[in-house]
Amino acid sequence: MASSTSLNAESLSFASQRLLALAQQLRHYKPPPCSLDDNQEQIIEEAAGKVVSQVGFQESVTPVARNLEKFRPKRAAVLICLFEGDAGDLRVILTKRASRMTTHSGEVSLPGGKAEEGDKDDDETATREAKEEIGLDPSLVNVVTVLEPFLSKHLLRVAPVIGILNDKKAFKPTPNPAEVDAVFDAPLEMFIKDENRSAEEREWMGEKYLLHSFDYETEDTKYLIWGLTAGILIRAASVVYQRPPAFLEQNPKFKFPAVVNKNTVML
Known part of the structure; x- marks a missing residue:
């Protein structure tokens, strides 16, 4: 669970009743229990850098087999930053x-990346990375919960951190040109609709x-949102709107290979 679970006094004046209720x-919110029992060990290892759009599913539906090689999963976190749009809809901040x-260029992702040694928790990883990537000041974001971790294509453990941006006008995106080409937002409810x-x-x-995969167009620009990013947003929208998606997800019960190394990926 996130450690920052209260709206600060200053932001209360900007928060709508809908955001306060959300x-x-x-x-x-309490994530579902992980499917692993006490005798099962996680043997996942990851060699990728930044978290990008990759195939991924909730760790709670991903049993991991025992193996003589035991690794602690490397952690990462992404920020699902929600705000209220001009039309009153809930929207989420995304990046291109x-x-x-050199890798995954031009793909849509949530702000985020690997945990660093100084990060005290997933909240700090997600908000720190968001500041580095798009200039989002952590003081503007009220972290309210952390969803169950996802396992990425490279078997990286990714924690989706949900935060609320109460004063959208206070956020002036400043993308880091080395990492981000564009910052945009999309309606969260889109990810549980079949359109x-x-x-x-x-x-x-x-x-x-x-x-x-989801197609989205804004300001005459078309974006394709897929893989891990889409999977996380499907789950986030289901939690926020308290209803399942209007389509079949079909998450498999993964059987992990006997040996996991830095070259192991999902195809």
């Missing part, structure tokens, strides 16, 4: 990765799953 609702990057969505069936060690 914060109260999310503070009471810099086109000059503008497509799915591709894939397979991992004999288990079939669906890779969801």
Whole structure:
């Protein structure tokens, strides 16, 4: 659970009743228990850098087999920063990765990245990375909960941190040109609707799953939101709106390979 679970006094004057009610609702959210029992060990390891749009599913539906090689998963966190749009809808801040990057260039992602030694928790990782990537001052964000971790394509453990931006006008995006080409926002509810969505069936060690993609256009710019980012946003929207998506998710019960190393990825 997030440590920063209260709205500060200054931000109260900016928060709408809807955002205050949402914060109260999310503070009471409890992630489902992990499917691992006490005798199972996590053997996941990761070699990637920044968290980007990759295939991923909740850790709670991902059992991990025992193995002589035991690794503590490397952690990362992403920020699901919500605010109230001009039309009264809930919106989430997203980024488009810099086109000059050598990996996953131009893909849509949530602000975030790997935990650093000085980070005290997932909240700090997510808000620190958001400041580094898009200039979002952590003092503007009220963290209200942390969803269950996801496992990325490279078997990195990613914690989705939900924060509320009460005063949208106070945030002036300043993208880090080395990492981010664009900052935009999208309606959160889009990720539990069946509109503008497509799915591709894939397979991992004999288990079939669906890779969801969402098309979104704003200010004459088209974005494709897919993979880990889409999976996290589907889950976040389900929690916020307290209803399941209007489509089949088809998350597999993964069977991990006997040996996991830095080259192990989901195809």
